[in-house]
Amino acid sequence: MATTTVPVPRNLTRGPQTFQVRRVRSAIMIGLIWLAALVSVIPLLAVLGWVFFQGLPALNVDFFTQLPGPPDDPHQGVANGIVGTVELLALASLISVPIGVGAGIYIAEFGGSRYNTLLRFATDVLSGVPSITIGIFVYAVVVLPTSRFSLLAGGIALALVMLPILIRTTEEMLRLVPSAIREAALALGAPTWKTILRYALPAALPGIVTGALLAMARAAGETAPLLFTALGNNQWNTGLDQPVDALTLKVYFYAGQAYDVWRREAWAGAVVLTLMILITSILARVATRRRHGR
């Protein structure tokens, strides 16, 4: 290595020609992707803007407190639909959260690789099933045998919508928990179930809660699974085995009507629904951000 090599001077000065060409090309490409980003945001803003423009004026106290009425009744609302949506979501969560989180734990912590592949594939298929198909399925297995449209049937349908999201987020969040935490618990003499339940699961909990909130937001916006299951109802729901109204159903039925009163109710319903989902999503994001801030 002791040979004396004289370094050949490289030409590192920028050539004026190529530099200009590169700069123009760069500007064009950046402009194009900026345009693509803009175009993709326009529909979101347009939808939100239009819904709020049409819906906000239609919102009033009656909307939140009164039951639906005939088209000539000026004091009507969808109070039963709002309560119904909350009931449906609560029931759907009650069914899907334990099952979804449980299945997620199984996939992440147990199971041979063959089972896991199968389960993950099944989950993907379920999340890809069109929601109207879920509606027909629940109609066939719950509504027909019980001979009634019901809150129960609607809750089951929404639970099926939420299930794949819950399974995947639980699994992914548990996988993010470092194995060092599990080993620490095992080395202290914790049985496997205590290791998972007391140490791995709490570390994954913020992420799982976020996933559950997003799944609920998704289910809140579903109409199709409710058409043949919850059916809709112009009165208060009186039981698990009775039909129940939902905001999405109200929007669906009112939007196609000829009466202005009902069309305004549809717009107002769209606004309330959008706000509910927006707020849930923002809550979920805030929860996630706080976790990463630690």
Add this chain to the structure above:
Amino acid sequence: MADNPAPFIRIQTQLPPAPPANGRAGLPQPPGAATPGAAAPPTDVRPALAVQDLQSWYGAFQALRGINLAIAPRQITALIGPSGCGKSTFLRCLNRMHEVIPGARATGEVLFEGQNIYAPGIDPVLIRRHIGMVFQKPNPFPTKSIFENVAAGLRIQGAPKATIAETVERSLHQAALWDEVKDKLHQPATALSGGQQQRLCLARAIAVQPEIVLMDEPASALDPIATLKIEELMLQLKEQYTIIVVTHNMQQAARVSDTTGVFMVRPDRAGELVEVGPTRQIFTNPQDARTEAYITGRIG
């Protein structure tokens, strides 16, 4: 060099005879001072652990081959050797943490208080309650407070609630951490520095009063001052506990350990124990050519 089987055989011949299934009386005599290169506990004659013909695998890959070793009680035994020689694997075999890794398994005998921990019917969960572990990277439970981290093992093992606070304080004292954390016991453990976290993990491990504490490169992720603290702690803790420490740091082994075992990689990539003896002897007058090459920096 590794094709010379002599050291392997020599170690085998030093091994205690297999003990009878029951009782203290017939327990194996550890290799006495008469056999050079063997651990020689001065008073207690019963080894804390006696390993016989231990083999371990990751799937089809054999990571350890024919390990024989007697661990003297209330001493620090250091395990050194180049990367990939299986010393961490060996350590994890001693409290059945090895099999936690999917596909990993081990065979052979590890006698703890006269019982083979690999015998059928032995509950690995109970073994780990007697043989604790401190890991390479500090791994406090991130969702738990400082107090709850030390209390974790006690709660897992169902210690009476009334005794927990007292035990936590005593363990933190033993880990020389009490003065630093006594005012923030209920803050998250992740707020501590790396060295403090490692001492917290040590406090957590000794809170449940194990017989043996296994340490897997406990200071390799720490700065020199934190390392020194851990080493001082080890010297204090050996009054009460048997400590087995895996280390990459030969100076650390020389500083803290009474006995040193040297692991090497065989040509088939499995690890083996090539030499074990009083630390002074290993570092000044190694019997095995590979040990000498390693401690003088020619291997590893």
